[in-house]
Amino acid sequence: MGEVVKIELPDHVTYIIRELSERGYEAYAVGGCIRDTLLGRKPGDWDITTSASPTKVKQIFPRTIDTGIAHGTVTVMLEKCGYEVTTYRVDGIYEDGRHPKTVEFTASLEEDLKRRDFTINAMAYNEKSGLVDIFHGIDDLGKKVICCVGSAKDRFTEDALRMLRAVRFAAQLGFTLEESTINGICLLAPRLAMVSKERIQAELTKILLSLYPQRIEDIFLYGLAGQIFPGLVEYYKQADKKKMQRLLMQAEQDIILRYTAFFTIIQETPAERYRKVYNILKELRFDNHTIDFVSRLSEYYNMELSKEKATLRKQIVEVGEDIFPYLLKFQQEKEIERLYQEIIEAGDCLSIGKLAINGKDLMEAGVAAGKGMGELLNQLLYQVLEKPEWNTKEKLLGLVKENRK
Ligand code: ATP
Ligand code: MG
Numbered sequence: 001m002g003e004v005v006k007i008e009l010p011d012h013v014t015y016i017i018r019e020l021s022e023r024g025y026e027a028y029a030v031g032g033c034i035r036d037t038l039l040g041r042k043p044g045d046w047d048i049t050t051s052a053s054p055t056k057v058k059q060i061f062p063r064t065i066d067t068g069i070a071h072g073t074v075t076v077m078l079e080k081c082g083y084e085v086t087t088y089r090v091d092g093i094y095e096d097g098r099h100p101k102t103v104e105f106t107a108s109l110e111e112d113l114k115r116r117d118f119t120i121n122a123m124a125y126n127e128k129s130g131l132v133d134i135f136h137g138i139d140d141l142g143k144k145v146i147c148c149v150g151s152a153k154d155r156f157t158e159d160a161l162r163m164l165r166a167v168r169f170a171a172q173l174g175f176t177l178e179e180s181t182i183n184g185i186c187l188l189a190p191r192l193a194m195v196s197k198e199r200i201q202a203e204l205t206k207i208l209l210s211l212y213p214q215r216i217e218d219i220f221l222y223g224l225a226g227q228i229f230p231g232l233v234e235y236y237k238q239a240d241k242k243k244m245q246r247l248l249m250q251a252e253q254d255i256i257l258r259y260t261a262f263f264t265i266i267q268e269t270p271a272e273r274y275r276k277v278y279n280i281l282k283e284l285r286f287d288n289h290t291i292d293f294v295s296r297l298s299e300y301y302n303m304e305l306s307k308e309k310a311t312l313r314k315q316i317v318e319v320g321e322d323i324f325p326y327l328l329k330f331q332q333e334k335e336i337e338r339l340y341q342e343i344i345e346a347g348d349c350l351s352i353g354k355l356a357i358n359g360k361d362l363m364e365a366g367v368a369a370g371k372g373m374g375e376l377l378n379q380l381l382y383q384v385l386e387k388p389e390w391n392t393k394e395k396l397l398g399l400v401k402e403n404r405k
Helices: 011-022 032-038 054-060 109-114 137-143 152-158 161-173 179-194 197-208 213-221 230-238 241-250 255-263 270-283 288-300 309-319 324-331 334-346 359-364 371-386 393-404
Strands: 027-030 047-050 064-068 073-078 081-087 089-091 103-105 124-126 130-132
Touching (some): 011 027, 011 047, 011 081, 027 109, 161 213, 213 255, 255 270, 270 288, 309 324, 324 334
Antiparallel strands (some): 089 103
8 A cells, every 4th residue: 555665764663663563553653754754854753653542552661651641642752762652533623723622533544644734744654554645745745835634724624723834834844835725724814813822832933943934924925924913914014025034044043033033024113123022922922031032132133233342342231241142143243243252252341240349349438328329330330341441449449439529
């Protein structure tokens, strides 16, 4: 039944398949690992599909974890590696467009492959049967298209996230979307509203971190953006798209840089862009660090940095020492990068904490604690940013005394 394709399975996978086969069960490596191997890419993980029930899988392998036992998934641990072994299943209706309400186990590999999203993700392989490719995934790999298994409308109605996954795989692999798949997305895009923010966030991040991050545009072209960030649709229409593409492609594969490049479509004042980005990322349930860095970098991404060290030091303080290296990576200005390196290597003081005097020293010099002291420290920092060599206790106390005359 299988086509003549030879795949080198990792030893652990061969072992798991053999253990199951010897007890009379079918077992195959399936999904993304087969797709990636056929493309000459290294799979992130190897998933196995089997006719054995989760209970049986747990009896056969000494070390297992109940990863998603209700959905038939058991993780088999071999040495330090985990392999998800999932019982052949047919998904029930996705009433909420999120989770199948019920899953039913089946004895048929074909039934299991039918429930998968795209033809290129619906291939299975083992040594005995070779490649099982009922939906012509290998042809679609050759044609470089993302195409639903069966009816696109049915697949997207069952699970709306698949629409975003289609764009994600296209972006990762440099594929196009097959026509009925596109039509299905355009028709059913509003159903993305039913999908959890966390699942959406994960796919968006994969799109932006992919080899072709500019494919994020697909979400605007096919109407998905309106469900994810309604506030951006108008900006996108007005945006300089070539500029966004360029910024996305030249940004490193880094979550902070890629999201910032994307949000440059927000044509607003820096402060307003900060606010918009902050709210969008919060809404998408990002972690605080990502929200903080991306929104601040979005505020400053196009700040014109000075080639004069004293001014540059002040800009570092204004932007924030923590995100400044990201700003440099974003702007890719060699000369400024060099100046920044010199500032860092010289150990120039860039914060109140690094001043050669502190509040205690000032009190000993007769300055009263309180708001005035904070202001004084800020003034001293400002002077040290201009003249780093002034950062000695003696000099700073001298300045304080002069000041009070
Ligand atoms: P990657 O791991 O690189 O993100 P993958 O294809 O392995 O890609 P997973 O999310 O790990 O994707 O899922 C493994 C397999 O399970 C897929 O290849 C696909 O066959 C199936 N699958 C996963 N999510 C869905 C879904 N939402 N609808 C239908 N099938 C899915
Ligand atoms: Mg996977």
